[in-house]
Amino acid sequence: MRNPMTLSLGRWFVSAIAVACAAAAAQAKPRITIEHHKPCNIFCVDDAISYRVELAGLPAGQAKVAADVTNYFGEKVWNTSQDVEVKAGEKTSLTLEIGKIECGYYELRITVSAAADGKALAESDLFSFGVTQRVERTTEEVRKGGYRFGLKTFQIGSPGVWWRRPLVWNLAEVVDATTKLGLQWTR
Structure with missing residues (x-):
């Protein structure tokens, strides 16, 4: 026969773990994921550059996504700003249509802010790509x-x-x- 006290403690322990996991998920750090382009984020000069972006862990509501592309010298060569609707617990996807740009090394930075007050919510890690003649x-x-x-x-x-x-x-x-x-x- 099983000890009823052990069963109660076991259930309590499992419940505590479930609550802790749910709390951790609710407070997950916002993430910006930029899809990798093969091979090695290198584009040909004739390619129209676009990247699929996924946002996760953001609070529900309206958000503003700003993206900048800078060249090797730090000069801004492209930028955009888009409003997106973030739903609670769901990932939000969008596509950045950069288009054709000249040969060179580039860095893409994405920032997400709350549309209502402009409060910064997330910033992407360094993401580089190149454009070249093949x-x-x-x-x-x-x-x-x-x-x-x-x-x-x-x-x-x-x-x-x-x-x-x-x-x-x-x-x-x-x-x-x-x-x-x-x-x-x-x-």
Whole structure:
């Protein structure tokens, strides 16, 4: 026969865990997730750039999403502002249509604020992308052209990129992007 006191404590413990989890979820830190573009967030100059953005953990109500793209020199090259309706406990999605921009390195920053009072709710992490001319050469063309470049892959995969552990890059995607930039393995 089971001890009724143990059963009561067990139920209480499970209930306490459920309440704690619900409270943690209710106070979850707001998150801005920007969809990764393959390969390696690199676009061709002819590509119309767009990113799918997901907002989570925001309080319900009207919010204003502001996005800025700056170039390597810190100059703003594109910006937008959109009002969105955030529903309690749901993720909100939107698409940023940046369009075509010239070759270069860019950073996208997104901020979300309450529409009513302008109070800051969330800011995205650093998100970079590049725009370039694509060059695809065969190994033979690379060797005949005298290009001097080699891709070492031992520091890209698991256990992580040596300068940003525990980040692990998708090796196939890195090689694909490198090839499209005309930087094939030449040995």
